[in-house]
Amino acid sequence: MTAPPAATLCRDCAAVLLPDRAACACGSRRLLRHPELLALSIAHVDCDAFYASVEKRDRPELLPLPVVVGGGGQRGVVSSACYIARAAGVRSAMPMFKALRLCPDAVVVRPEMSKYAAVARDIRVLMERLTPLVQPLSIDEAVLDLSGTAALHRAPPAAVLARFALAVEREVGVTVSVGLAPNRLLAKIAAERDKPRGFAVIGVAEAASLLALEPVALLPGVGPAMTRRLAAAGFTRLGQLAALSPLEAARRFGEDGPALAARARGEDARPVVPERETRSISAETTFDADLSAVEALERPLWRMCEKLSRRLAEKGFAAGGVVLKLKTAGFALRTRHARLPAPTALPDTLFAAARPLLLREADGTAFRLIGVGAQPLLPASLADHGDLADPEAPRRAARWRAMEALRARFGEGAVVRGRGLRPRQGTR
Amino acid sequence: MKFTVERAVLIKALAHVQSVVERRNTIPILANVLLSAQEDGALRLTATDMEIAVVEDVPGVQVARPGRTTAPAATLYEIVRKLPEGARVELDHAGGEAPLKLRAGRFNTDLQVLPVEDFPSMTEGKLPHHFSLGAGQVRDLVDRTRFAISTEETRYYLNGIYLHAADSDGTKVLRAVATDGHRLARFEEPLPDGAAGIPGVIVPRKTVVELRKLAEETQEAVEIHLSDTKIRFDLGPVHLTSKLIDGTFPEYDRVIPRGNDKVLRVRKKEFAEAVGRVAAISSERSRPVKLSLDRDRLLLSASSAEQGQAQEELDAEVVRYDAAPIEIGFQARYLNDITDQIGEQVEFRFADGSAPTLVMDAEKPEALYVLMPMRV
Numbered sequence: 001m002t003a004p005p006a007a008t009l010c011r012d013c014a015a016v017l018l019p020d021r022a023a024c025a026c027g028s029r030r031l032l033r034h035p036e037l038l039a040l041s042i043a044h045v046d047c048d049a050f051y052a053s054v055e056k057r058d059r060p061e062l063l064p065l066p067v068v069v070g071g072g073g074q075r076g077v078v079s080s081a082c083y084i085a086r087a088a089g090v091r092s093a094m095p096m097f098k099a100l101r102l103c104p105d106a107v108v109v110r111p112e113m114s115k116y117a118a119v120a121r122d123i124r125v126l127m128e129r130l131t132p133l134v135q136p137l138s139i140d141e142a143v144l145d146l147s148g149t150a151a152l153h154r155a156p157p158a159a160v161l162a163r164f165a166l167a168v169e170r171e172v173g174v175t176v177s178v179g180l181a182p183n184r185l186l187a188k189i190a191a192e193r194d195k196p197r198g199f200a201v202i203g204v205a206e207a208a209s210l211l212a213l214e215p216v217a218l219l220p221g222v223g224p225a226m227t228r229r230l231a232a233a234g235f236t237r238l239g240q241l242a243a244l245s246p247l248e249a250a251r252r253f254g255e256d257g258p259a260l261a262a263r264a265r266g267e268d269a270r271p272v273v274p275e276r277e278t279r280s281i282s283a284e285t286t287f288d289a290d291l292s293a294v295e296a297l298e299r300p301l302w303r304m305c306e307k308l309s310r311r312l313a314e315k316g317f318a319a320g321g322v323v324l325k326l327k328t329a330g331f332a333l334r335t336r337h338a339r340l341p342a343p344t345a346l347p348d349t350l351f352a353a354a355r356p357l358l359l360r361e362a363d364g365t366a367f368r369l370i371g372v373g374a375q376p377l378l379p380a381s382l383a384d385h386g387d388l389a390d391p392e393a394p395r396r397a398a399r400w401r402a403m404e405a406l407r408a409r410f411g412e413g414a415v416v417r418g419r420g421l422r423p424r425q426g427t428r
Numbered sequence: 429m430k431f432t433v434e435r436a437v438l439i440k441a442l443a444h445v446q447s448v449v450e451r452r453n454t455i456p457i458l459a460n461v462l463l464s465a466q467e468d469g470a471l472r473l474t475a476t477d478m479e480i481a482v483v484e485d486v487p488g489v490q491v492a493r494p495g496r497t498t499a500p501a502a503t504l505y506e507i508v509r510k511l512p513e514g515a516r517v518e519l520d521h522a523g524g525e526a527p528l529k530l531r532a533g534r535f536n537t538d539l540q541v542l543p544v545e546d547f548p549s550m551t552e553g554k555l556p557h558h559f560s561l562g563a564g565q566v567r568d569l570v571d572r573t574r575f576a577i578s579t580e581e582t583r584y585y586l587n588g589i590y591l592h593a594a595d596s597d598g599t600k601v602l603r604a605v606a607t608d609g610h611r612l613a614r615f616e617e618p619l620p621d622g623a624a625g626i627p628g629v630i631v632p633r634k635t636v637v638e639l640r641k642l643a644e645e646t647q648e649a650v651e652i653h654l655s656d657t658k659i660r661f662d663l664g665p666v667h668l669t670s671k672l673i674d675g676t677f678p679e680y681d682r683v684i685p686r687g688n689d690k691v692l693r694v695r696k697k698e699f700a701e702a703v704g705r706v707a708a709i710s711s712e713r714s715r716p717v718k719l720s721l722d723r724d725r726l727l728l729s730a731s732s733a734e735q736g737q738a739q740e741e742l743d744a745e746v747v748r749y750d751a752a753p754i755e756i757g758f759q760a761r762y763l764n765d766i767t768d769q770i771g772e773q774v775e776f777r778f779a780d781g782s783a784p785t786l787v788m789d790a791e792k793p794e795a796l797y798v799l800m801p802m803r804v
Contacts, residue, residue, distance in 0.1 A: 338581065338582055339580070339582070340582060341578075341580045341582055341583055341608075341609055342609065352582065352583075353582045356581070356582070356584070387609035387610060387800060388607050388609050388610065388611065388612045388680070388683045388784065388798055388800060389578070389583060389586055389607050389608070389609040389612075389678045389680075390583075390609065390678065391678075391682055391683050
């Protein structure tokens with residue numbers, strides 16, 4: 001059996017070459033060879049050490065230094081570490097004190113989310129030039145379906161992606177890693193294989209054999225607990241899972257078992273669903289025990305208003321009205337809407353609008369869930385200018401933003417409004 | 429209960445009470461008027477929506493048999509209204525669940541009654557404060573402010589007129605203020621005797637509307653009694669009692685601009701008409717009319733996506749302005765609501781194109797308006 005001729009792609013000029021070339025006409029030796037290179041169209045794009053890269057971009061003097069982005073203090077956590085810091089063993093989500101023990105000369109930079117969000121938007125714009133089917137997974141990750149775009153771009157997806165990666169480096173100033181595969185699962189695994197500044201391909205033919213020897217934890221969604229559970233059952237490699245028949249998988253791992261086995265074989269039928277335009281933003285919480293008293297319901301309502309306020313700020317929106325959502329102990333859903341006199345992103349203004357709606361519904365009914373949403377969504381620039389009846393709104397907005405900045409710096413619990421606290425046991 | 433009364437007398441009283449009854453009568457008894465005929469020949473009508481109650485003593489009634497019952501206010505009003513002028517109306521209720529018989533000439537009808545015991549009484553409690561205002565003063569006070577009352581539910585404390593005693597540059601005044609956030613209206617009367625110690629109260633919109641109707645019909649003094657939860661207006665035989673809005677009115681004083689030094693005086697008639705004409709180009713009510721000011725010259729303009737634009741220039745004949753040129757936009761309706769309350773000369777005091785603007789009647793300093801500009 002002879003392997004099909006491997007198509008070759010130059011990653012520095014996106015030219016598709018004859019398979020036997022050792023270097024591209026452009027002089028580059030960064031060549032990507034794969035038998036299915038020209039047939040694959042699902043791509044996973046992941047920014048390399050995103051926050052740290054943005055910081056290095058903006059402060060070139062940091063380039064040769066290990067940079068760790070994250071909260072300081074005793075309880076700070078690493079949000080992002082550059083590859084120099086990673087070489088010292090620093091990882092995302094690691095406590096900052098531990099990171100600094102591993103890498104004492106690391107430069108710690110406080111995260112500036114709004115900046116990263118702006119960079120992410122720039123990258124998104126570039127992605128959306130490739131295909132309408134872009135599904136963002138997080139601020140620095142997205143999956144793209146480029147099926148059927150070859151005619152439009154006059155190039156196969158692989159070449160389009162190579163050009164895209166170069167464009168991101170040139171126009172945005174950070175690097176990305178691309179995984180190209182027949183489906184989302186394999187694309188994600190591929191993107192992990194060649195970081196940073198990588199481009200990896202996993203084809204249909206090789207998927208099963210390639211995964212077989214990998215540890216089960218390679219599968220997205222298989223965390224430490226699941227890994228332990230699988231190990232206890234004798235499964236440590238994906239190949240072992242892949243070999244299970246659906247019946248056997250279900251017997252061992254319950255109803256999700258067959259799907260797990262299928263993923264272990266590299267199968268994944270999830271489509272790429274482009275992010276719809278955000279029409280509403282909300283926050284909700286389910287209670288440990290049903291609540292019926294107004295005072296008891298006001299407390300979670302206030303916390304949800306704070307959460308909603310934060311989500312609005314993150315996404316750059318203001319609320320033109322509020323929707324109160326309640327679910328009774330009997331699972332009946334009640335939603336009530338109130339228009340706001342002026343757009344807001346402030347928790348106390350959201351609360352002031354939602355509270356009368358709650359008072360009308362809190363008739364002794366036991367509720368299991370409360371939520372508050374913003375609808376319609378308006379641009380954040382319209383929020384909280386104040387008016388003749390509320391001249392203090394801009395000042396309240398500034399105060400809230402200051403508190404948010406403190407929380408971002410010192411952690412969630414640094415500043416808490418009294419209303420959000422639970423009464424202590426035995427006191428009222 | 430049985431009595432006869434002149435149609436004209438009854439219709440007037442029924443008109444007062446029927447406008448208070450709850451139209452969307454979720455509680456049937458609230459659609460009814462309570463009729464009580466007393467031994468001494470007095471007929472008393474009562475209607476309430478639980479927020480407001482109107483009690484009216486009807487004179488010139490011949491009571492044949494004292495008693496009380498309740499009947500549907502709107503139906504009773506419609507029937508009496510359609511009776512011929514000069515008719516005498518007999519109302520006869522045998523008691524209990526028997527219908528209320530209405531007879532006038534050859535017309536007769538039976539009306540379904542509801543038990544008197546079901547009729548809610550609005551207890552007014554103690555009303556420790558009392559003062560009186562002329563009917564004309566009450567009309568002024570309402571007219572100059574009510575257009576600015578907010579209808580938005582979220583800020584319920586703006587859904588009325590804030591009435592309170594205040595100090596206006598050393599003079600004690602009774603002040604009425606209303607705002608919806610976009611405009612604010614403030615009107616003052618010399619402080620009447622007895623009003624010095626009143627709490628600041630927010631009189632609900634519906635009460636204001638009813639009060640204004642009642643004040644139209646009288647020239648007598650209006651006696652006002654209030655506590656911090658209820659207010660009662662006595663206008664001769666009519667007593668209007670209302671709950672007050674339980675809330676805190678914003679500190680409006682801080683939004684009244686003090687240092688606005690760009691003063692425009694313009695004749696009201698020409699200005700108001702020009703605003704109306706220019707604004708007519710757009711069907712969108714919230715479109716702004718732009719005021720472009722230069723020395724003794726005011727250019728009003730508006731534009732709409734469908735119709736293009738319209739403009740009108742007012743010159744030194746009607747305009748006085750000698751400050752630096754500015755451009756500022758306002759909602760046409762807001763301008764007209766204010767100019768409707770102004771006599772000959774409108775005085776605008778601007779700070780700049782984006783700050784709250786003061787509007788006054790150049791001859792009557794007791795009324796003052798603040799208007800938020802719109803972006804143009």
